[in-house]
Amino acid sequence: MLKTILSISGKPGLFKLVSHGKNMLIVESLTDKKRIPAYAKDKVISLGDIAIYTDEAEVPLHEVLTSVKNKENGEKVTVPSDTKELRTYFAEVLPNFDRERVYPSDIKKLLSWYNILIGAGITDFTPEEEPAETDTKAEAAEEKAE
Structure with missing residues (x-):
């Protein structure tokens, strides 16, 4: 989605x-x-192409949005205005986020995006699985064989 x-x-x-x-x-x-x-x-x-920096690797945006949704029980979030509160809140959502490379403005933008998505009725953030090409080719071969 x-x-x-x-x-x-x-x-x-x-x-x-x-x-x-x-x-x-x-x-x-x-x-x-x-x-x-x-x-x-x-x-x-x-x-779908955005990821958040953590201490180990990058976490896809859909995982972070799902974590925010779980924390807020699917409701909109009140975006803290104070930088320290913002970082504290985000640490609850994504404990190991990279504090050097993830700026408060990034966190605010992510939370505002979450609110927009929830307001638009988009609550499932998991990406759709696309069928693998080999599966599609195998299915086509099976259909021809029948």
Whole structure:
């Protein structure tokens, strides 16, 4: 699900990918449902491609969002304004996050994204499993054999 949810640099909020046009994407705001074009010059990133730095490795965003959801029982989170409170809260969600590379602004953005997703009714953050190519080819071969 997060693969089709996009963040566009310079535009507030999150957007759902609706369609592809020539040299652009058609996206729909998750907050007000307005559709706008996102051009090739815009910096667009899928939430499915984002990870958070930890002391050992990077943790995919969907795991962090699921952890926030579990902590908040699926409700929206109140974003702390104080930097120390923000880091304390995030340490409860992801205890081993890299305190050097994860900035308070990153945590605020992540929590605001969580609130936008919950507000839009998106509560399942786990990525869909795509069938492996070899499985698809094997199934096609079996169908031909029958």
